[in-house]
Amino acid sequence: MTLESATQSPFSFFVSERPMTLKDPILFALGASTPYGTRVAQHLGVPLAPHEERDFEDGQHKIRSLVSVRGRDTFVLHSLHGDDERSVNDKLCRLLFFLGSLRDAAAATVTAVIPFLCYSRKDRKTKSRDPITTRYVAAMFEAVQVDRVVTLDVHNLAAFQNAFRCRTEHLEALSLFASHFAAVLGDESAAIVSPDLGGIKRAEALRGSLAGLLGRPLGAAVVEKYRSQDVVRGETLTGDVEGCTAILIDDMISSGGTIARAARACRAAGARSVWAAASHGVFTSAANEALAEEALERVIILDTIRPDRLDPGLRQSKVELLDASHLFSDAISALHSGGSIVELSEF
Numbered sequence: 001m002t003l004e005s006a007t008q009s010p011f012s013f014f015v016s017e018r019p020m021t022l023k024d025p026i027l028f029a030l031g032a033s034t035p036y037g038t039r040v041a042q043h044l045g046v047p048l049a050p051h052e053e054r055d056f057e058d059g060q061h062k063i064r065s066l067v068s069v070r071g072r073d074t075f076v077l078h079s080l081h082g083d084d085e086r087s088v089n090d091k092l093c094r095l096l097f098f099l100g101s102l103r104d105a106a107a108a109t110v111t112a113v114i115p116f117l118c119y120s121r122k123d124r125k126t127k128s129r130d131p132i133t134t135r136y137v138a139a140m141f142e143a144v145q146v147d148r149v150v151t152l153d154v155h156n157l158a159a160f161q162n163a164f165r166c167r168t169e170h171l172e173a174l175s176l177f178a179s180h181f182a183a184v185l186g187d188e189s190a191a192i193v194s195p196d197l198g199g200i201k202r203a204e205a206l207r208g209s210l211a212g213l214l215g216r217p218l219g220a221a222v223v224e225k226y227r228s229q230d231v232v233r234g235e236t237l238t239g240d241v242e243g244c245t246a247i248l249i250d251d252m253i254s255s256g257g258t259i260a261r262a263a264r265a266c267r268a269a270g271a272r273s274v275w276a277a278a279s280h281g282v283f284t285s286a287a288n289e290a291l292a293e294e295a296l297e298r299v300i301i302l303d304t305i306r307p308d309r310l311d312p313g314l315r316q317s318k319v320e321l322l323d324a325s326h327l328f329s330d331a332i333s334a335l336h337s338g339g340s341i342v343e344l345s346e347f
Helices: 031-044 088-104 133-143 157-163 174-185 197-214 257-268 287-291 312-318 325-337
Strands: 026-029 051-055 061-065 073-077 109-114 148-152 167-171 190-194 219-223 226-228 231-233 237-239 245-253 273-281 298-302 319-322
Touching: 026 031, 031 073, 031 325, 061 088, 073 088, 073 325, 088 109, 088 133, 109 325, 133 157, 148 325, 157 167, 167 325, 174 197, 174 245, 174 273, 174 298, 174 319, 190 197, 190 237, 197 219, 197 245, 219 257, 237 257, 245 257, 257 273, 257 287, 287 312, 312 319
Parallel strands: 026 073, 073 109, 109 148, 148 167, 190 219, 190 245, 245 273, 273 298, 298 319
Antiparallel strands: 051 061, 219 237, 226 231
């Protein structure tokens, strides 16, 4: 297959508003992540760097930079979730190949900026001979000699940090959710609810931040959850949500079954209304039925994944997106200038 017989990606000729300077970081965004990367670039005040993506008839592909990266700090943004255009594995493969090409092109540093990191839930063996996929994915990034991996609200932070031998930066959206709910709640009483035991620390962190903004204590609760053969059970709630607005917090919503189950438990325990918040709305096909649950009033997610799999009516009536693109631009700016990443998650 020759290059002339290949098809060319519509993302190949992104035209920036101004030329890059040698002091700027170089930011690329691959494939369907281009619109999101454009917003990150606008926050940074730099143009999105042009690149070429070519697909061949036999399913192979190549991506190359259209600018010199020699001696420059380079950042590549790509959210690793499956969509109608590319599978998770295809996106991962393309990102890895491009990162490797930047290393070969003598970039000073190569950083992968991944709003949603695939395979982050498979971080331990739950059955005999299970793969520990998180560790294998980390090894792939190390194989192409990436300097850093930046991501947002992974499923298990300890597992993420231990899997990678290269440097990692973990961003948190806690401040975005706390600010949003502080404005929404006003004087209403509220309780922060973890939909399972594994999310208690996340729920406690949101409760502390939101209570600080509101200037009053908030309730806390947790819903039991048991999973066997991919069947989730348990709706017993521990804690007090009676007469409160119950806010369920999780790192992601996939099928939505866990959130729907927890919402019913909160209503049964006397919650006045139930909201859900999650950093990543993966939303598989089953999520349409789960999020239509009457007990669940509203779902707040970040814009790391567009909720295109949801029915348009449901998306409009129940789902609200919070803009997290500035978190990534701030992280890129801090890494390029030697600033603090920790401060980005603080109020």
